[in-house]
Amino acid sequence: MSVERYNARAIEPKWQRIWDEKGVFRAVDDPKQPKYYVLEMFPYPSGKIHIGHGRNYVMGDVVARYKRARGFNVIHPMGWDAFGLPAENAAIERKVHPRAWTYENIDTMRAQLKLLGLSLDWDREIATCHPEYYARQQSLFVDFFSEGLAYRKESDVNWDPVDHTVLANEQVIDGRGWRSGALVEKRKLSQWFFRITAFAEDLLAGLDTLDRWPDKVRLMQRNWIGRSEGLTFTFDLEDADGNLIDDKLTVYTTRHDTIFGASFCAVSPDHPLAVSRESAIPDVAAFRREFAALGTSEEAIERTEKRGINLGVYARHPFVEGLRLPVYAANFVLMTYGEGAIFGCPGHDQRDLDFARKYDLPVIPVVMPADADAATFAIADEAYVQKEGDNTVLINSRFLDGMSVPQAKEEIARRMEGAGAGRRTVNFRLRDWGISRQRYWGCPIPMVHCEACGVVPVPKDQLPVLLPDDATFDKPGNPLDHHPTWKHVDCPSCGKPARRETDTMDTFVDSSWYFARFCSPRAAEPVKREIVDYWLPVDQYIGGIEHAILHLLYARFFTRAMQRCGHVGLAEPFAGLFTQGMIIHETYKDPAGNWLFPDDVTRHEDGSVTVTATGAPVSVGPAEKMSKSKRNVVSPEEIVDTFGVDAARWFMLSDTPPERDSEWTQAGIEGAWRLVQRIWRLVGETSALAGGEVAIDAYGPAAMDLRKAAHKALSRVGEDIERLRFNVAVAHIYELANTIGTALQAMRGENAPDVAAALREAVELLVRMAAPMVPHLAEECWTVLGRETLLAATSWPEVDPAMLVEDTMVLPVQVNGKKRDELVIARDADNAAIERAVLELDGVRKALGGAAPRRVIVVPQRIVNVVA
RNA sequence: GCGGGCGUGGCGAAACUGGUAGACGCAAGGGACUUAAAAUCCCUCGGCCGCAAGGCCAUGCGGGUUCGAGUCCCGCCGCCCGCACCA
Numbered sequence: 043m044s045v046e047r048y049n050a051r052a053i054e055p056k057w058q059r060i061w062d063e064k065g066v067f068r069a070v071d072d073p074k075q076p077k078y079y080v081l082e083m084f085p086y087p088s089g090k091i092h093i094g095h096g097r098n099y100v101m102g103d104v105v106a107r108y109k110r111a112r113g114f115n116v117i118h119p120m121g122w123d124a125f126g127l128p129a130e131n132a133a134i135e136r137k138v139h140p141r142a143w144t145y146e147n148i149d150t151m152r153a154q155l156k157l158l159g160l161s162l163d164w165d166r167e168i169a170t171c172h173p174e175y176y177a178r179q180q181s182l183f184v185d186f187f188s189e190g191l192a193y194r195k196e197s198d199v200n201w202d203p204v205d206h207t208v209l210a211n212e213q214v215i216d217g218r219g220w221r222s223g224a225l226v227e228k229r230k231l232s233q234w235f236f237r238i239t240a241f242a243e244d245l246l247a248g249l250d251t252l253d254r255w256p257d258k259v260r261l262m263q264r265n266w267i268g269r270s271e272g273l274t275f276t277f278d279l280e281d282a283d284g285n286l287i288d289d290k291l292t293v294y295t296t297r298h299d300t301i302f303g304a305s306f307c308a309v310s311p312d313h314p315l316a317v318s319r320e321s322a323i324p325d326v327a328a329f330r331r332e333f334a335a336l337g338t339s340e341e342a343i344e345r346t347e348k349r350g351i352n353l354g355v356y357a358r359h360p361f362v363e364g365l366r367l368p369v370y371a372a373n374f375v376l377m378t379y380g381e382g383a384i385f386g387c388p389g390h391d392q393r394d395l396d397f398a399r400k401y402d403l404p405v406i407p408v409v410m411p412a413d414a415d416a417a418t419f420a421i422a423d424e425a426y427v428q429k430e431g432d433n434t435v436l437i438n439s440r441f442l443d444g445m446s447v448p449q450a451k452e453e454i455a456r457r458m459e460g461a462g463a464g465r466r467t468v469n470f471r472l473r474d475w476g477i478s479r480q481r482y483w484g485c486p487i488p489m490v491h492c493e494a495c496g497v498v499p500v501p502k503d504q505l506p507v508l509l510p511d512d513a514t515f516d517k518p519g520n521p522l523d524h525h526p527t528w529k530h531v532d533c534p535s536c537g538k539p540a541r542r543e544t545d546t547m548d549t550f551v552d553s554s555w556y557f558a559r560f561c562s563p564r565a566a567e568p569v570k571r572e573i574v575d576y577w578l579p580v581d582q583y584i585g586g587i588e589h590a591i592l593h594l595l596y597a598r599f600f601t602r603a604m605q606r607c608g609h610v611g612l613a614e615p616f617a618g619l620f621t622q623g624m625i626i627h628e629t630y631k632d633p634a635g636n637w638l639f640p641d642d643v644t645r646h647e648d649g650s651v652t653v654t655a656t657g658a659p660v661s662v663g664p665a666e667k668m669s670k671s672k673r674n675v676v677s678p679e680e681i682v683d684t685f686g687v688d689a690a691r692w693f694m695l696s697d698t699p700p701e702r703d704s705e706w707t708q709a710g711i712e713g714a715w716r717l718v719q720r721i722w723r724l725v726g727e728t729s730a731l732a733g734g735e736v737a738i739d740a741y742g743p744a745a746m747d748l749r750k751a752a753h754k755a756l757s758r759v760g761e762d763i764e765r766l767r768f769n770v771a772v773a774h775i776y777e778l779a780n781t782i783g784t785a786l787q788a789m790r791g792e793n794a795p796d797v798a799a800a801l802r803e804a805v806e807l808l809v810r811m812a813a814p815m816v817p818h819l820a821e822e823c824w825t826v827l828g829r830e831t832l833l834a835a836t837s838w839p840e841v842d843p844a845m846l847v848e849d850t851m852v853l854p855v856q857v858n859g860k861k862r863d864e865l866v867i868a869r870d871a872d873n874a875a876i877e878r879a880v881l882e883l884d885g886v887r888k889a890l891g892g893a894a895p896r897r898v899i900v901v902p903q904r905i906v907n908v909v910a
Numbered sequence: 911g912c913g914g915g916c917g918u919g920g921c922g923a924a925a926c927u928g929g930u931a932g933a934c935g936c937a938a939g940g941g942a943c944u945u946a947a948a949a950u951c952c953c954u955c956g957g958c959c960g961c962a963a964g965g966c967c968a969u970g971c972g973g974g975u976u977c978g979a980g981u982c983c984c985g986c987c988g989c990c991c992g993c994a995c996c997a
């Protein structure tokens with residue numbers, strides 16, 4: 043029999059239309075039903091999507107469709123992270139208004155996403171740049187402000203003196219502004235902050251409850267929060283002549299046990315003590331300027347060579363009479379951490395050691411492994427830093443000698459506290475979140491500066507503070523700031539003329555609560571409490587690993603802040619998190635070094651690649667993240683047009699584990715297309731052979747094998763999807779398709795109603811287990827099989843547990859850990875019977891060579907190992 | 911610099927909680943069908959030795975723990991990612 047080819051181009055839009063008309067993906071706010079919230083990180087509308095963007099949406103869609111089939115009320119929304127810098131750059135470069143540019147991109151990308159056949163509830167679509175959204179964000183800001191969670195303080199920014207603008211770290215290239223090329227200065231600006239540190243302890247503790255998050259993300263957040271327990275204490279200072287001076291130096295340390303190894307103190311170049319010496323020591327001023335030129339990136343600061351400058355003051359050692367430590371301003375000490383000042387112990391900190399070697403400062407080991415010899419223990423190029431659990435002993439430390447590190451810490455803390463010179467402190471690396479951006483295309487911060495009343499929030503009934511449409515982008519600086527009228531308002535408190543805040547919010551704010559807004563996207567308040575209580579938390583969140591720290595931490599903070607203001611009833615927004623890998627693609631360059639699109643090149647049989655138009659040779663680069671600039675992109679339209687979206691979805695789920703990067707190849711998409719055709723053929727041939735359901739009294743062995751294979755596959759695919767192991771689910775579906783194909787061939791010309799019935803059952807199960815991945819094909823097959831329901835609204839098939847058990851098992855048999863034979867035995871055989879049977883096996887007897895075994899280890903249902 | 915991750919055939923990979931390494935797919939080679947091609951189907955496919963039966967080696971490298979290690983521990987090597995104003 044011949045079966046016509048599956049015509050994806052005609053069939054896929056048909057089912058998309060039907061799903062849409064029947065509204066099967068609409069999420070209904072019905073607290074009586076068990077809910078499941080699937081969310082992929084929403085996209086920035088940058089222009090067009092390429093096929094690489096599709097991967098995480100497809101993964102989320104598989105989960106959404108599967109959970110729907112499992113009986114959950116699924117919410118699977120989509121929106122746009124629509125504020126941000128690129129829109130403003132487009133405004134500058136192409137003279138388009140950021141709004142027009144953004145909404146045009148949204149329209150393009152929405153149409154592209156719809157091609158992917160995602161089971162999204164488009165009725166809940168939101169865009170963060172829409173006043174409906176940012177109005178509510180401003181209202182949340184006002185709430186946070188009244189709770190003390192939003193405040194203003196001075197902080198450092200990268201300042202471009204030509205463009206009059208603040209630069210992102212990534213816009214600072216070799217110390218210069220990316221657009222102007224001007225040398226960037228670090229400058230203090232009064233900025234808005236969210237008090238994320240108020241939740242530092244809770245954000246850390248909360249990580250322990252997130253058992254469906256990847257360990258590595260939790261670890262990254264833990265390290266980012268950076269909780270440490272240490273000692274804050276104060277040194278007396280003296281001048282070069284040994285006279286006590288008024289200033290004191292407060293430091294924070296976690297290594298107070300090494301106080302007898304201290305050989306210097308160091309403060310940040312921004313520390314008041316360094317600033318105060320600026321006039322006295324000209325080099326200090328120069329050093330501070332140099333430090334400022336490093337910008338605000340912690341990476342740049344830590345990578346630079348460790349240098350310092352002697353401030354000409356000395357810290358008196360708290361325990362050694364007459365010992366004084368020179369105080370340096372050092373470029374590796376951050377003002378934002380601890381007290382902005384440290385004491386340096388070169389023996390036990392690599393940075394301190396590098397610094398000490400450079401400036402010829404003493405290196406005194408004060409901690410060594412417990413089994414080392416104090417007389418000979420010395421530090422060369424590497425500081426000795428003990429690991430947790432190491433057995434250590436203090437040396438060269440007077441009253442601490444012989445103690446372990448924890449004992450010594452305790453002793454110093456006790457003495458310092460007793461003397462009133464210090465206190466035990468808990469410190470965090472986490473800093474408050476600076477949200478001020480001196481930009482146009484963002485959510486205006488709803489505050490007014492009044493000379494009489496100070497900083498006053500815009501009352502909620504006067505929100506939103508709308509962005510003015512008529513901003514201009516041809517002048518450097520913040521368009522809101524030079525708008526002729528926008529910032530001039532009357533003070534909401536006293537009514538006198540006042541000035542609007544012209545900073546807008548970091549776009550991370552927009553993405554910190556969108557998942558909550560999706561629950562009640564058109565509500566007048568930010569969220570409707572009873573509805574958000576039903577839908578949250580997000581059960582499965584899917585996105586890139588690049589968001590492992592900032593976005594996820596900010597969203598966790600935001601949820602806590604909203605909880606404090608009564609908007610939500612929980613602290614953790616994302617119960618399950620999955621971080622997917624990117625789609626990558628080879629890059630192509632012509633002889634002149636121009637990047638080429640995959641479409642522009644031809645791959646020949648011998649593996650060579652040429653420019654299709656000219657025949658010129660192409661140099662092929664390794665697979666990299668798809669990017670417009672390198673042109674290694676594949677458009678979804680083209681793929682859908684040629685192979686259909688199901689083939690594309692299948693390919694994106696196949697082969698590579700979802701958390702790893704996956705390479706897009708022509709061979710891969712062709713293979714996926716073949717699978718689509720193959721399922722179609724299997725369904726066609728089977729339905730021709732076994733039209734409807736037939737009741738069978740007794741299945742023969744061939745039919746039973748088929749049924750068992752089908753139910754095993756069903757059981758595994760279900761587990762695989764639950765665990766998000768899509769590539770393994772795909773493999774199990776291939777396996778079943780192979781089994782069905784073989785059975786179909788064996789059936790040719792035979793009249794075996796039991797096998798025909800088993801085939802039909804197996805094929806139906808195949809279609810249903812593949813449905814979350816290739817939903818259009820599955821719907822069409824479902825129809826061919828004579829079913830009249832909508833598969834997208836049909837529940838997941840039940841596994842028949844009787845089909846999963848076998849009466850015999852095959853046990854691999856090892857001798858000394860090497861496999862020598864296999865034992866086929868009844869599943870319920872006891873260990874003694876297994877042992878006896880094993881020793882009879884040829885392979886075992888041969889390997890033993892007549893000797894008696896010393897031991898036989900039987901691992902039930904798994905393996906047998908004979909120890910000779 | 912600090913922090914995190916990864917490493918298995920020609921390629922993407924699988925291997926539950928320490929229990930048969932290489933399932934499944936891609937590529938390649940051989941064959942069937944066909945006037946021919948496409949499509950489809952069948953066979954082979956980690957390396958070495960062997961006519962075969964079979965044996966030895968093999969999960970980046972070097973050690974260790976264990977009856978048994980891709981999996982656990984220690985030490986290296988290589989690659990990738992994040993570092994607070996890109997989103």
